[in-house]
Amino acid sequence: xxxxxxxxxxxxxxxxxxxxxxSLGAGRQTLTGEGWQVAWRAAPxxxxxxxxxxxxxxxxxxxxxxxxxxxxxxxxxxxxxxxxNYRPSVKAQGAGLYRADGLMFHMPGxxxxxxxxxxxxxxxxxLAQLLTVQ
Amino acid sequence: MKRLAALLATVALLAxxxxxxxxxxxxxxxxxxxxxxxxxxxxxxxxxRVWGQPAAIAFxxxxxxxxxxxxxxxxxxxxxxxxxxxxxxxxxxxxGLARGDRNTLALHDLDLQRWFGWDGANDNLxxxxxxxxxDAREMGGSLASVARTVRDTPALRQGYADAFGxxxxxxxxxxxxxxxKALAAWQATLRSGRTPFDEFRDxxxxxxxxxxxxxxxxxxRGLALYLGRGRCYTCHLGPSFSNGEFHDLGLPHFAEPGRVxxxxxxxxxxxxxxxYNLLGPFNDDPARSTATSTAHVALEHRHYGEFxxxxxxxxxxxxxxxxxxxxxxxxEVLRHYSELNEERLHADGEKLLLPLRLSPQExxxxxxxxxxxxxxATSPHPKEARR
Numbered sequence: 001x002x003x004x005x006x007x008x009x010x011x012x013x014x015x016x017x018x019x020x021x022x023s024l025g026a027g028r029q030t031l032t033g034e035g036w037q038v039a040w041r042a043a044p045x046x047x048x049x050x051x052x053x054x055x056x057x058x059x060x061x062x063x064x065x066x067x068x069x070x071x072x073x074x075x076x077x078x079x080x081x082x083x084x085n086y087r088p089s090v091k092a093q094g095a096g097l098y099r100a101d102g103l104m105f106h107m108p109g110x111x112x113x114x115x116x117x118x119x120x121x122x123x124x125x126x127l128a129q130l131l132t133v134q
Numbered sequence: 135m136k137r138l139a140a141l142l143a144t145v146a147l148l149a150x151x152x153x154x155x156x157x158x159x160x161x162x163x164x165x166x167x168x169x170x171x172x173x174x175x176x177x178x179x180x181x182x183r184v185w186g187q188p189a190a191i192a193f194x195x196x197x198x199x200x201x202x203x204x205x206x207x208x209x210x211x212x213x214x215x216x217x218x219x220x221x222x223x224x225x226x227x228x229x230g231l232a233r234g235d236r237n238t239l240a241l242h243d244l245d246l247q248r249w250f251g252w253d254g255a256n257d258n259l260x261x262x263x264x265x266x267x268x269d270a271r272e273m274g275g276s277l278a279s280v281a282r283t284v285r286d287t288p289a290l291r292q293g294y295a296d297a298f299g300x301x302x303x304x305x306x307x308x309x310x311x312x313x314x315k316a317l318a319a320w321q322a323t324l325r326s327g328r329t330p331f332d333e334f335r336d337x338x339x340x341x342x343x344x345x346x347x348x349x350x351x352x353x354x355r356g357l358a359l360y361l362g363r364g365r366c367y368t369c370h371l372g373p374s375f376s377n378g379e380f381h382d383l384g385l386p387h388f389a390e391p392g393r394v395x396x397x398x399x400x401x402x403x404x405x406x407x408x409x410y411n412l413l414g415p416f417n418d419d420p421a422r423s424t425a426t427s428t429a430h431v432a433l434e435h436r437h438y439g440e441f442x443x444x445x446x447x448x449x450x451x452x453x454x455x456x457x458x459x460x461x462x463x464x465x466e467v468l469r470h471y472s473e474l475n476e477e478r479l480h481a482d483g484e485k486l487l488l489p490l491r492l493s494p495q496e497x498x499x500x501x502x503x504x505x506x507x508x509x510x511a512t513s514p515h516p517k518e519a520r521r
Binding site for chain 2: 049050052080082083084085086087088089101102104106107108109134
């Protein structure tokens with residue numbers, strides 16, 4: 001069963017003291033849950049409507065965990081009950097860094113950006129963030 | 135500097151006692167500004183090595199009007215894409231050698247599009263230009279017949295040589311794809327002109343309240359409805375008034391009794407099977423720099439019955455409307471959205487469309503707004519962009 005880890009803090013919050021994804025530079029946003037952190041920054045930023053964008057991602061693991069073999073990125077519009085028309089590709093860059101390409105928010109409104117992976121025990125993990133794009 | 139000037143103009147407008155006239159609100163300003171500026175600069179197509187080249191554009195125009203490319207020698211691209219009708223045909227469904235399933239799309243501002251055709255079966259304009267040449271219900275040709283016609287017709291043979299720097303070679307497929315690339319080079323120059331809405335949008339951008347106030351009140355009310363309760367903006371956004379994607383509008387799914395038009399679902403399948411997509415061997419751009427959409431497009435069940443969101447520019451000339459040409463007028467289009475049959479929407483489709491229940495006044499206001507998206511008389515539609 002997927003364990004839902006709620007997005008607890010954005011960049012500038014208490015969790016940013018971990019400096020997860022510092023190499024992503026200013027403008028990154030950070031999600032935390034149960035010791036895991038995902039930092040991401042969009043290119044271009046802010047995220048446009050109706051155009052492709054990419055994400056530079058850093059995944060920071062809690063003590064006792066290892067970096068997962070794969071990270072999955074997806075997004076849905078909760079109110080509209082549909083996802084993107086494109087399936088992003090995610091490439092590991094090493095040292096917990098990833099690059100996701102091919103995302104597109106084709107409509108303005110609220111999108112839930114989702115990061116999923118499996119921990120060392122094989123349990124599914126998930127961090128998510130609601131974004132409003134115009 | 136330009137961005138700063140625009141910001142200052144917007145701030146000035148926001149600070150005014152009556153920042154926007156009529157029913158529009160200050161929070162509408164960013165969305166209004168995002169509908170322009172117009173016209174945008176031409177968008178190069180690196181997948182087409184002759185894009186923007188005058189000799190190829192001239193050859194493309196020549197080919198567009200050439201009936202010898204069809205199987206019966208009587209149908210040219212221009213037979214169905216008539217300039218006086220916004221490069222559409224005025225018919226509910228296109229008729230070439232036989233009647234097709236879908237309405238003929240107008241041709242303008244094509245360089246801004248990501249997908250081509252009502253189902254987006256092509257990801258580039260040259261592949262989309264090749265399709266009707268080979269379609270049995272349209273021009274009914276073949277790779278071999280197209281290549282042979284170009285080789286055997288002196289004027290076309292010369293046009294090819296001028297455009298590509300060499301005479302057509304023995305490879306039929308290569309010659310036919312080059313023909314399509316010349317056709318694309320010409321069509322990419324068809325830029326629609328400025329509209330009354332563009333004048334309003336630019337007045338808002340520079341904070342010119344007097345000029346903004348000259349935009350008709352009915353159109354302003356229609357725009358407010360478009361951005362607000364109507365939620366038209368959700369899909370019809372940006373300078374082309376389209377997000378370039380596909381949606382299910384609750385229209386009948388049957389092309390004819392007993393035969394379903396799969397829409398976008400079928401389009402993606404055709405795209406992925408095509409040798410002429412941007413991941414294929416005929417893309418002239420080794421970096422595949424414009425192939426992101428093709429590489430990542432997702433095929434899902436919900437795409438059944440979805441059709442492309444068309445531009446709303448210059449609708450006046452391109453009636454009838456919808457992918458099946460089932461709406462003779464824009465008033466009928468608005469009636470569809472007003473009285474939407476939710477039962478026809480796919481059960482797993484998006485929960486976006488609801489019957490708008492438009493009042494007669496709201497219908498008139500939306501029509502006034504849509505009419506303001508037509509070129510003015512001083513900018514005859516559509517013309518080749520001046521490069």
